[in-house]
Amino acid sequence: AQKITQTQPGMFVQEKEAVTLDCTYDTSDQSYGLFWYKQPSSGEMIFLIYQGSYDEQNATEGRYSLNFQKARKSANLVISASQLGDSAMYFCAMREGGSQGNLIFGKGTKLSVKP
Amino acid sequence: GAGVSQSPSNKVTEKGKDVELRCDPISGHTALYWYRQSLGQGLEFLIYFQGNSAPDKSGLPSDRFSAERTGGSVSTLTIQRTQQEDSAVYLCASSRAPGSFGETQYFGPGTRLLVL
Numbered sequence: 487a488q489k490i491t492q493t494q495p496g497m498f499v500q501e502k503e504a505v506t507l508d509c510t511y512d513t514s515d516q517s518y519g520l521f522w523y524k525q526p527s528s529g530e531m532i533f534l535i536y537q538g539s540y541d542e543q544n545a546t547e548g549r550y551s552l553n554f555q556k557a558r559k560s561a562n563l564v565i566s567a568s569q570l571g572d573s574a575m576y577f578c579a580m581r582e583g584g585s586q587g588n589l590i591f592g593k594g595t596k597l598s599v600k601p
Numbered sequence: 602g603a604g605v606s607q608s609p610s611n612k613v614t615e616k617g618k619d620v621e622l623r624c625d626p627i628s629g630h631t632a633l634y635w636y637r638q639s640l641g642q643g644l645e646f647l648i649y650f651q652g653n654s655a656p657d658k659s660g661l662p663s664d665r666f667s668a669e670r671t672g673g674s675v676s677t678l679t680i681q682r683t684q685q686e687d688s689a690v691y692l693c694a695s696s697r698a699p700g701s702f703g704e705t706q707y708f709g710p711g712t713r714l715l716v717l
Contacts, residue, residue: 490643528710577643586656589634
């Protein structure tokens, strides 16, 4: 079974609107971290936001917020006030507490922002 | 300081040749990771270093792949007798220390490998 599932291969959003990118995860660890990365067409992986399994508050970083629902094992990324520069691939990733530290990535969602 | 750097940025090679990919992590980062991203796919973990040691090499796809890290800094990923299925982007990441599951990994720009 996949540990990270991103069910939306592609998404469109109108500029200035908000968009939610879905991510569900599967782990039996109690301690884990969830990450979102952005990959523009240039190829670099840019860290956006982090949520720890014990964090009670949803993480926020500027226009990015993480809608963390632990019981449902979901960690959706919300981008508010979309900008043209937000067009990119977005990857959800998990690091399990018992692992050697590597990230497990989903297959990604391609977001296109329309002017 | 500077971010993670990787070289070369692009590499084209012929099937059967050996290639070396280099990663220079962020200064002070003790943990270093190699990932591979095939076209249109997510990232696949290859190997992790804590200092100069690689505790687990099980992520390497075959014995043609090897990696080393010297001086707790620069790492080299070597692919021997390259095959066309090795064509991918090879990404390196580093973090301060692997102890916390919240430690953020910062990625380099990647090396795009094409095996003809």
